[in-house]
Amino acid sequence: MTSRTLSVDNISKLYRIGVPQVTSVNSSNPLVRVLTKPFANFRKYRSLYNFSEAELAGETPRDDILWALRDVSFDMDEGDIVGVVGANGAGKSTLLKVISRITPPTKGRLTVRGRVSCLLEVGTGFHGELTGRENIYMSGTILGMRKIEVDAKFDDIVEFSGIGKFVDTPVKRYSSGMSVRLAFAVMAHLEPDLLIVDEVLAVGDVEFQRKCLNQMSEAGDRGRTVMFVSHNMSAVARLCKRGLFMRGGELAQDAPIADVVYSYMTAGGQSSAERVWEDINEAPGDDSVRLHAVKVVGENSMPTGTVDIGHAMGIQITFDVLEPDHQLSPYITMVSDAGIDLFSSADSNRQFESEPREIGRYTTFCWVPAEFLAEGTHYVRVVMRAMNRQMLVFRESDVVAFNVIDERNSGFGTTWWEGKPKGLVRPNLDWTYEYTPPGMIIKG
Amino acid sequence: MSETPHDQPVVVIESKRSWAFVDFRELNHYRDLIYFMVWRGIKVAYAQSVGGLAWALVQPAIQILVFTVIFGNLVDIGSDGLPYLLFSTVAIIPWSYMSGTMSAASGSLIGNSAMLGKIYFPRIIYPLTPIIGGLVNFSISLILIVAVMVYYQVTPTKNMLLLPLLIVMMMMVPLAFSLWLSSLAIRYRDVGIVMGYFMRMLMYTAPILYPSSSISEEMRGWYVLNPIVGVIEGFRSALLGASPEMFIRWDSLICSVVVSLLLCITGAVYFRRMERIVVDVI
Numbered sequence A: 001m002t003s004r005t006l007s008v009d010n011i012s013k014l015y016r017i018g019v020p021q022v023t024s025v026n027s028s029n030p031l032v033r034v035l036t037k038p039f040a041n042f043r044k045y046r047s048l049y050n051f052s053e054a055e056l057a058g059e060t061p062r063d064d065i066l067w068a069l070r071d072v073s074f075d076m077d078e079g080d081i082v083g084v085v086g087a088n089g090a091g092k093s094t095l096l097k098v099i100s101r102i103t104p105p106t107k108g109r110l111t112v113r114g115r116v117s118c119l120l121e122v123g124t125g126f127h128g129e130l131t132g133r134e135n136i137y138m139s140g141t142i143l144g145m146r147k148i149e150v151d152a153k154f155d156d157i158v159e160f161s162g163i164g165k166f167v168d169t170p171v172k173r174y175s176s177g178m179s180v181r182l183a184f185a186v187m188a189h190l191e192p193d194l195l196i197v198d199e200v201l202a203v204g205d206v207e208f209q210r211k212c213l214n215q216m217s218e219a220g221d222r223g224r225t226v227m228f229v230s231h232n233m234s235a236v237a238r239l240c241k242r243g244l245f246m247r248g249g250e251l252a253q254d255a256p257i258a259d260v261v262y263s264y265m266t267a268g269g270q271s272s273a274e275r276v277w278e279d280i281n282e283a284p285g286d287d288s289v290r291l292h293a294v295k296v297v298g299e300n301s302m303p304t305g306t307v308d309i310g311h312a313m314g315i316q317i318t319f320d321v322l323e324p325d326h327q328l329s330p331y332i333t334m335v336s337d338a339g340i341d342l343f344s345s346a347d348s349n350r351q352f353e354s355e356p357r358e359i360g361r362y363t364t365f366c367w368v369p370a371e372f373l374a375e376g377t378h379y380v381r382v383v384m385r386a387m388n389r390q391m392l393v394f395r396e397s398d399v400v401a402f403n404v405i406d407e408r409n410s411g412f413g414t415t416w417w418e419g420k421p422k423g424l425v426r427p428n429l430d431w432t433y434e435y436t437p438p439g440m441i442i443k444g
Numbered sequence B: 001m002s003e004t005p006h007d008q009p010v011v012v013i014e015s016k017r018s019w020a021f022v023d024f025r026e027l028n029h030y031r032d033l034i035y036f037m038v039w040r041g042i043k044v045a046y047a048q049s050v051g052g053l054a055w056a057l058v059q060p061a062i063q064i065l066v067f068t069v070i071f072g073n074l075v076d077i078g079s080d081g082l083p084y085l086l087f088s089t090v091a092i093i094p095w096s097y098m099s100g101t102m103s104a105a106s107g108s109l110i111g112n113s114a115m116l117g118k119i120y121f122p123r124i125i126y127p128l129t130p131i132i133g134g135l136v137n138f139s140i141s142l143i144l145i146v147a148v149m150v151y152y153q154v155t156p157t158k159n160m161l162l163l164p165l166l167i168v169m170m171m172m173v174p175l176a177f178s179l180w181l182s183s184l185a186i187r188y189r190d191v192g193i194v195m196g197y198f199m200r201m202l203m204y205t206a207p208i209l210y211p212s213s214s215i216s217e218e219m220r221g222w223y224v225l226n227p228i229v230g231v232i233e234g235f236r237s238a239l240l241g242a243s244p245e246m247f248i249r250w251d252s253l254i255c256s257v258v259v260s261l262l263l264c265i266t267g268a269v270y271f272r273r274m275e276r277i278v279v280d281v282i
Helices: A030-047 A053-057 A092-099 A132-142 A147-161 A164-168 A176-188 A206-221 A233-239 A257-266 B024-029 B031-045 B052-074 B084-106 B125-151 B158-187 B190-204 B217-223 B227-239 B250-275
Strands: A004-016 A065-077 A081-085 A107-113 A116-119 A194-198 A225-229 A242-247 A250-256 A274-276 A289-298 A306-308 A313-321 A328-336 A341-346 A360-368 A376-386 A391-405 B010-014
Touching (some): A004 A092, A004 A225, A065 A092, A065 A107, A065 A225, A081 A206, A081 A233, A092 A107, A092 A116, A092 A194, A132 A164, A132 A176, A132 B031, A147 A176, A147 B031, A176 A206, A194 A206, A206 A233, A225 A233, A257 A391, A274 A391, A289 A391, A328 A391, B024 B031, B031 B125, B052 B084, B052 B125, B084 B125, B158 B227, B158 B250
Parallel strands (some): A081 A225, A081 A242, A194 A225, A306 A391
Antiparallel strands (some): A242 A250, A274 A289, A328 A341, A376 A391
C-alpha cells in the first residue's frame, strides 16, 4: 500500500510588486511631504502582505499584484519521482518554497506527511571558519537531522565526499570543488520522506551531477518521494516518471514525463519542435525562396518533441520556391544543448545542385537513424543555399528543438562502467571478433 | 527508522494567519540544531583571533575601568557607600550580556535573510541563538565579578540563592525585547536605526552607573517599569547583600518578571505570526 506524502490543495501565492505612489494635493510643500511621508510608507509596508478579498478573488487583473502561483493542486505518493519543468518565472521555485515551508501560500492548503528536506542550494549553513567535521554537523542539523543521525552517518559522509584528511581543516581553505562535494555528501545522507531538489545540478562538474542524479534515483527506489526542478530536460526525463509543467504560475499539465517535456519544449514558440511561418513576408528567405515550416517528426512522420533513442526521427522542412531558375539546395546542422555543432547533412538529392527548381512548395525529410543521437536537447539550424548565385539565402539557427531520451535506461550506470555513455553522439556500432586459441598465437 | 506512515509527523500548511504560541514540540526536535547554531556563533566570533575567549574578559574589563575612572573618580556619582569598582562591576557584567544579546537577537532575522530563504526551521532559533550563546561570554566574565569581590573581601550572604532566578530574568529581558524588535524589523527597518538610541535609553533608565537610591520614591513607580532595573538591583542585592543598602527590592524584581513575561508572551505570538511571512517582506 502506498501512502500519500504530499497533497497540495488549490494553493495560490500572491506578491505585491511596486505599490503605486499616491501623491496627495498638499504634497507640493516639501515640509508637509517630510511629515506625511512616514504615514504613506507605513501603509505601503503594511500592505506588502495584506490582500483584500477582491484582490484575492483575482477576477480583475491588477498591475501591482503578481500571482506567482495560481490554484495549483496535485498529490504525490510514496516513491513518486516528479519533475517540475517550466520557463523562468513560471512559479517552480515558489512552489518548492511553499512546500518546504519557507514561505506560506496566500490561499489554499497543503498537507505533508513525514520529514521534508529541501535542497534549494548546496551548502546552506556552511561556514568557512568551521572545519569540515563541524560543517557536517552544522549542515546536517540545519537540514533537519539529529546529532545521533549525523554521528551514525559521519564516516559515510566523509568517505562519500572524499575530503579524507582535510576533515579537520577549516572549509575556507578547501578548494571550491571540495566544499561542494562535502556539502553534497551531507545532503546525500539525509533520509527525508520528501526530498525537494532545485537546480542543484547547475553547479559542479559532470561527475558531481551524475552523483546527484544517482542519489535521487536511489532515494526514489527506497520509497522516498522526490520532487525535482530542472531545466535539464534529459536529466528530468531520465529520472522522473511523472512531470508537472508550470506556466505563468499555473499547473498547466500533470502527466507522464515524456508528455510534459514535450509540452515544455513546444511551449513559448522559440524553440519548439514545430515552427510554421504563416505570413510569408515574415519567413526567412528572399524573393526567390522562403522557408515555410520546420518540424521534428517521429518514425511515423507525426510531429513530436521527444524522441526515443531506439527510433528513427526526421526533420521535415517545407519551403516555397517563388522564382524559377534558382538552383536551391537545403542543409541542416544538428547542434547540441551546449552549442556544439554535431554534424551537418546536405540534401542527398544532388540534382537540385545543378538543376533549377520549379515554382511551388517542397517538403523534404531528413531522416536521422535510430541509435545515433545521444540523450539530451538538440537544436536544428536550417540553411538554404542558392548554388547559381553562390550564396546562402537564409541561415536560421535554433529553428526547432527536440529532446532525445532513452526509455530503456531509466536508471543510470546499469550497463556502463562510467555511469552513462560518453560523447555527443551515441551510435550503435557493429563489433566483430576474431578468436585465436592460446596455442595458435604467434609470438614475435 | 522503522516508523509506520501513521507515526510520521503530518504538517498542514495553511494560508490563514492564525494566532499561535511557540511550538515547543517542534523546537524540541530541533534542539541539536540550536546547540550547533550557538556553538557556531561562538566559534566564528573568535575564529582566527589570538585572544580567543580571553576577549570575553578583556572587553568588559575595559568598559568597567572606563566607567570607574569617569563616574567613580572624575564625577563622583555615588555608589551607596560601596567602592565604585565593586558597585559597577556587578551591574555592568549582566548589562553587557543583556545589551549585547539584545542587539544581536534583534538583528538576527535581517542578518540571516539569505538562510531564511533557503531552508526552513523554526525561526525563533535565530534570536534564541545569541541569547543562549551569550551565556558563555557571561560565564567567563563572571571571573571579573569574583575577582573584584575577593579583592574587596565581600562576604557572600544567603541572597546569593537569588542568582539562578536572576540569570533567567537576565535572559528573558533581551528575549522579550528581541522577539518584538526582530519581527518588527523585517517590515520596518526603522528598528535598526532606532536601536542605538533605544539601548542607551534602557541603560540610562536603569541603575547601572548610578545608585537607584538617587531616584525619588514618587518616580520609583515608573522607574521599575524598565525590566532592567529589577535585574540590576537584583544582582547587587544577591552579590553585595552584606551591605545594608543592598537589601532585596521586591517591587523592582516582581515588576521586572511581570513586564518581561508579558513582553515575552506577546512577543512570541507576534513573532510566530510574522515568521510565516518573513521571507516575503524581508
